[in-house]
Amino acid sequence: MAATRSLNWSIAMKEIATARTQRPAGLLAARGLIAATSAKRRPLVVGGEYDRGAIMAAAVAAARVHQARTGCAWGEAMSVTLKATWQIAKAARAAAAH
Known part of the structure; x- marks a missing residue:
């Protein structure tokens, strides 16, 4: 009998939904760091368009700090840090549109 x-x-x-909604470790800290430093020096959105160079530069700078903090x-x-940077850029673009 089987x-x-x-x-x-x-x-x-x-269980699937729970696995998807978990935030990566350090996402909120990375977002705060990017918002406080890199995004203010060089805007992530210029003229309603994403500045991909500024997004990458902000993500790389934050990744160095994140890696030093967590050892990952x-x-x-x-x-x-790219997830965090794109979240900030999308929010900035939406704010500029309204």
Whole structure:
């Protein structure tokens, strides 16, 4: 006789949603650092368009600080800081549009 396995879809979907909504470690700190330093020196949005060079420069500078604080790999630090930088840039663009 074959063993059957039951699956509770409600629990499975909640676990998937929980896994997706977790913030990477240091995201809020990186966003605060970028907002306080890099984004003020060189605007991330110019004339309603994203300045990709400024976004990368801000992310790299914040990644160095993030990596020194947490001791994580460079790729992970860049991932966190790019997410934070794009969040700030999107918010700045939306604020400029209104």
